[in-house]
Amino acid sequence: MSVIEELGLVRIDDRLIHGQVIAVWCKHQPFTRIVILDDGVAADQFMQDVLRLSAPPGLQVEVFSIAEGIKVLSQDTPARRTTMVLLKSPLAAKRLYEGGLKYNALNIGGIGHAPGRKNIFKNISASAEEIVILKELLKQGVKITLLTVPGEKSQAFSDLAGRL
């Protein structure tokens, strides 16, 4: 792996940009850029407009499909440390990792409940397949933390994995 700077934050949050991200994370860490990687949003002009417009001034929002995103984020840019990558699901995190964008840490901020998913920590739910994916990532050395916002109680996935 080329030695390029760590990304500011790689986060799974199926609500993408919302109160926790804008009002708390972005005040906690000086993010200048949010990169959303999701095939669905990348194909939906309306949602892109909404996401772009709902970020406060000074925060750049970019939307890519996962394949495109891997290319874009593999380039070394000065803004990497202040970039937040937002993904909707563990599957997206896996595709990103296997596509060559190796990150060392993964934050899970929120995965809503849906049929087949069970609640694993606070507002975070996961299906059996998603838990398998997360365990794989863990095995590859990714530090996975379940944390909604800084200052809240956090939970290391490694401590949880045994019970799931």
Add this chain to the structure above:
Amino acid sequence: MKATKKQVSVAMVVSLVLMLASFVVVRAAPVMETKPVTMNLLMAAIVGIFYYLSMSPWFANLGFTVLYRPLVAGTLVGLVMGRPAEGVAIGANINVLYLGWISAGGSLPGDPGLAGYLGTALALGAGLNVQAALALAAPLGLLGGLTWSLRMSLCSIIPHRADKFAEEGNIKAVARSNYIYSQPFLFVLYAVPVALAAYLGSAAVAEGLNWIGKNAIWVMNGLYVASGMLAALGIALNLKFLFRGNVWPYFFIGFVVTSLMGAPAAKVNLLMLAIIGAAVAFMHVLFTTKETAAQPAVAAAGRQGPGLLTRRDVFQSWLRWLFFSHACYNWERMQGLGFAQSMTPIIAKLYKTKEDISAALQRHLVFFNTQPDVGGVIHGMVIAMEEERATGADISDEAINGVKTGLMGPMAGIGDTVQQGIVIPIALAIGMSVATGGAVGTATQGNILGPLLYLVLVAAFVWGVGWFLWWQGYRQGRAAVTNILQSGTLNRVIVGAGVLGNFIMGALAVSFVKLSTPVAFMIGGSKFQIQQMLNSFMPNLLPLLLVLLIWWLLAKKNVSPTWIMVAVILVGVLSAIPIWPGLDAKTGAAILVGLFN
């Protein structure tokens, strides 16, 4: 958008109330020796019930936004215990700590409601003064996190029952699951512990106080110092959101203007300062924002609906959301059940067969979470989509769900920024200032107009903006969202509020934060009083430095507010140990004093 007659008259009523309030501000009464109120079981029970009500859905979304705030909590407890004026003053002072308190996405650090209700009850029951009440309430607020997590976990059970009712197509039972089945449990969880603590705690606190009075009177001075310093934490928490971009200089303008007016010695009317701040904000926005090539408002005329729903149906739906959005808030679905309940009048009107009703209920029982006022635009859109679907238009479950899941995040981002980040802190600052005649933390008798004014300001936003956006979402669909976002109005409001917010926080750094030093000594017959020297250099220098120091720790060093709170209380109390050189005010003799007062 042209203001209608109705809007103009509402604005006039609101400004009349504001003006009236500013005239009737009662100056703080002279310090009175507080005598404890004997806490009886009935009083304690009512305090517990109030705390439950502040977390309950029964007040049209004014529970969490109004009753839950210490300013209002203190007032209510004061009324129950027969000391309304003292309750207002205590509540206002406890609220300084929670001026920058924000709950986003279901995360609830600290508990202003618990600090407000239990803190005021214990303070009145034990005869604590305003300052000691804050020092007591501050750690109490931390306990709230425990019940919150329990509530969010246990309420996760209820949606599963609602799923069954939805399968049966039982509309009423789904609604009941949300707003009734959750409440007995929440009542027990919130009311009982607080009532017990209020009943049993007063005596213990009074006894502790008695001991301190006999053995270590300096601790009382220490609590006084800590109370004056804790306000800096509340302000700094706000600054974490405000002190940025190109609007931070207004913090210093607010600070200097208020200092020049002679505060804190002269009581400054914050409402007047807020008017200056608002005027400055208006000019800042006028001079700095480029008129964005205004995109023509899309479909401003509104959608031509199929006419299955009346305005009344849409309003009924809004009312249910207004009241019950968080009735059964839980980790698993968050506001999912609340969303489903809000759709019940629509579903009942649009769908007639059991299959259709059941499918619609299940469609809306899924995870949902947004900011309730601004997020209402989503419900409006969803109602319109359901209406089209009921007429046979090809609108899939995925399309409806896509609107919900796609927009709930961005709308929450905007809603939290505007409501929790702007409207509530500014309304609180004004309410607290009116409540104490500009003397938060020293006034012992408060004015009930303060909390009332706060109520009016917040209700105007929560109800007014909430219904407006809900209706726009229904009438204009996607265009409503892009119009809100693209018109530039939103950005202007946020920039302007940043100016006003910084200005007010600068003013509060003078009028809320209290920190000075009595250290003084004689050298060769001439007096050296440190505070006087500081004053001649720059008045209110110590409060300013304290606010900036705490802001720096919070924003730049990521120190947790809890640690800062503990540190401030410790520093306050320890600094009161009389080991520093001072001069007796009357005789001028050398005595030992605390570091700060």
